[in-house]
Amino acid sequence: MILQSDYHIHASFYRIKAADADPGPTAAEQQAAARAAGNHYIGILEHCNHAKHHPFHCLEELSAEYYTPHFDRSDTFLGVEADLNDDGTDVCGIEGRAKLGLHYVIGSVHLSPKIIPDVETYIRTEYLRIRNTLLTNRNVDIIGHPFGEGYRYQKAGIVPSWGFHLVPPEYLKEIAVLAKRYRVALEINRNDPSDEVYVAFLKDLCRSKNLFSIGSDAHSIEGCPDAAIRTRWAESLGFSEEHHWKPAILKGISGDKES
Numbered sequence: 448m449i450l451q452s453d454y455h456i457h458a459s460f461y462r463i464k465a466a467d468a469d470p471g472p473t474a475a476e477q478q479a480a481a482r483a484a485g486n487h488y489i490g491i492l493e494h495c496n497h498a499k500h501h502p503f504h505c506l507e508e509l510s511a512e513y514y515t516p517h518f519d520r521s522d523t524f525l526g527v528e529a530d531l532n533d534d535g536t537d538v539c540g541i542e543g544r545a546k547l548g549l550h551y552v553i554g555s556v557h558l559s560p561k562i563i564p565d566v567e568t569y570i571r572t573e574y575l576r577i578r579n580t581l582l583t584n585r586n587v588d589i590i591g592h593p594f595g596e597g598y599r600y601q602k603a604g605i606v607p608s609w610g611f612h613l614v615p616p617e618y619l620k621e622i623a624v625l626a627k628r629y630r631v632a633l634e635i636n637r638n639d640p641s642d643e644v645y646v647a648f649l650k651d652l653c654r655s656k657n658l659f660s661i662g663s664d665a666h667s668i669e670g671c672p673d674a675a676i677r678t679r680w681a682e683s684l685g686f687s688e689e690h691h692w693k694p695a696i697l698k699g700i701s702g703d704k705e706s
């Protein structure tokens with residue numbers, strides 16, 4: 448059994464947006480939606496990258512909401528989804544983590560055909576960023592949606608069908624080995640039983656006792672129930688609570704603000 452938990456829930460209320468745009472959910476609103484969706488542990492976050500619409504200031508506002516005295520922090524944690532750089536550093540860094548009082552950092556690669564038009568170059572770039580992060584960066588706790596942005600190449604008509612068959616098996620193997628060695632979780636952020644190579648990769652992670660986490664990647668309250676669907680799918684693949692990633696504070700070994 449897996450204790451349903453979701454550490455990848457965006458509180459997009461603090462983003463810079465047009466005056467008439469949907470304001471997006473606050474941390475409290477996403478926490479309520481995540482609890483209603485059946486999650487035990489909840490992680491609220493936002494992007495930490497160089498995009499104009501979520502400068503670091505947005506994260507400071509999100510952190511201020513989380514640490515406000517009336518916010519119910521029980522079983523609820525604060526994180527960021529930080530973009531990974533080519534050298535394996537992350538945009539948040541240890542200083543950003545301390546400044547925001549974060550419990551965890553998800554390190555993700557966000558690329559698209561607009562940034563890298565060639566799909567093989569995209570795959571290699573994502574692989575190298577994840578690999579270098581695993582080898583050198585102890586600030587990152589979870590690798591967010593590995594190769595999860597590849598579907599954009601299908602959408603753009605660059606590949607007829609996106610799937611893990613396009614990722615060289617040696618890349619997947621090395622990422623799994625390094626993630627296990629350095630106890631970094633790999634995120635299950637998509638359930639796609641039709642992608643046989645992806646399913647085999649996940650089953651290998653399960654067999655090799657890699658840490659995993661399950662993320663809805665919800666950007667609105669409507670996205671939160673996805674965690675339940677993905678958790679049931681992960682269970683059907685053989686994942687169990689034993690290797691389910693948890694914030695260090697739950698194990699009493701955190702440098703967190705509240706400890």
Ligand SMILES: [Zn+2]
Pocket residue numbers: 528555557591592
């Ligand atoms: Zn992402």
Ligand SMILES: [Zn+2]
Pocket residue numbers: 455457528664
């Ligand atoms: Zn995300």
